[in-house]
Amino acid sequence: MSDPQKNGPKNLFEIGGRLAIICTVAAIVLALVNAVTAPIIVRNRERELAEALSRIAEHRRVGEAIPIDDHRAVRAIFPVFENDELYGYVVRVIGVGYGGDMAVLVGARLDGYVFAATLMENLETPGLGKKAEAPGYMDKFVGTGADRPVPTRKDQLDASDADAVSGATMTFVGVARAIETASDFVRKME
């Protein structure tokens, strides 16, 4: 068994130098791994976004992204066309969940009526907040935003929906507020 304390360097510069060598080698290795994986990760994200947009818009055509720089939560909007007429927008909005920021894509008609939504990048807890990614989670918000307000509290949900969000209330509130913000944003554009 070796004893690094007995045989190791005493000079502060040598100690720092050895640590710097380890850090440099680690940085080079990570740069190489990043060079290989970064293009694949970007392609994965673009594919996920395209799939999510087509799921939300269904048979309708989705236009190019319009970046939004001057809003606290809305990051971009994608116009949605039905028979070449503007039907509404898919809004990329940032909500705050249990694990921090989470991106939500919300499809809203020009009057603010929410026709679809999906949770994108998030750091919610697996098995709890992550359930918001499951198909069907967003059904409770569909049809709200125009005549009916978007439910942002558990007491505004029916019993089965309230049961489904139990254990992940902060995720529900974060998603609900993001959807409400997106719906308001589109309605005010009209």
Added chain:
Amino acid sequence: MSTMTTLTRGVYRENPIFVIMLGLCPALAVSTQVVNALGMGAGVIFVLVCSNAFVSLLKDFIPEKVRIPAYIVIIASFVTVVDLSMQAFAPALSRNLGVFVQLIVVNCVILGRAEAFAAKNTVGSSVLDGIGMGLGFTLALVVIALIREVLGNGTITVFPVGGFDGTFVIPGLSEQPVRIMSLAAGALLVMGYLKGLLNVIEDVRARARSAATRSATRDGGRA
């Protein structure tokens, strides 16, 4: 210590979760689904084996005074490799595990084995220790996740293959699950009961051993 003992003691006798009780935070957090436990376990085995190997390889090069920062750099590098690889090649698993992949850096099992074993032993033994401890961590996680997912959700989620979506649904339990099992309290309950069960088993074995020793002594005395 024999090669076999180095490899197997992490699985049961010194299981990191049930015996050494390290790395409980990520273990309890991701044990909501079996697939998450398998993914997290694979990540931990990779990081544990690689970091143990490199800490052992560099043990004479790493100065004593900065050994912890050096270990953290090594561990964080391998965790970043796992994280980037998962994002690139297993995006669904990466999304499921979320921040817990990055949190492998601060998993006490990995730093603990680097400090307690790899820094004092050969590369070969350190790799075997990493495999054993990693398997023990994964096994514990899968057992906890299996109990929690079956009782708390009525499903067993593994990896999707072809047309199979990866989820076995258990009739009856899936309609009326014991919801608390998927919540944080359920993780602590399952962990506590399993630890209690292992304590009982160990107690019984210890009594059997001491009875055998007493009997052997008595027989020896008579002879």
